[in-house]
Amino acid sequence: MAQISENGRVEICAICEKYADETTPLMMILSDIQKKFGYIPLEAQEIVSEKIGISVAEIYGVVTFYSFFSLKPKGKYIIGCCLGTACYVKGAQQIIDKFSEILGIAPGETTADGMFTIDALRCIGACGIAPAVTINGKVYPKMTVDKVSEVVKEYRSMEGA
């Protein structure tokens, strides 16, 4: 697991200071750290704890409660598979299983080369085109199991892999 560099520590302190006047700065601080680093490791939570006087346990609770925060680095491409009801009844489970099989990782995990993360999502508001998959914000409507390997190939070829 990557460690926070000295520069990273300085950046986290600066983020905390930016919200010093807020009464409830925690969510804003964590959002900025997530955006900046792509994840919020324990070490970053310890720095925030020192700076704003909220216990690491409480911060950890917030980070693990909200799915848009991550404890681990995410891949370059984040494959979000909607498992909401409309998508589920149209075969979303088989689709996420196929991504897992092809990439060799479970939902929530990242491939060893750092390229892909699979996330299981709740309804993303695209029920009319269920089952829906998003990759870095691009929506793949009416996804099928057969299209999964094509989509993975498309991203691998963009990387020359």
Ligand code: FES
């Ligand atoms: S249930 Fe998947 S987009 Fe709504």
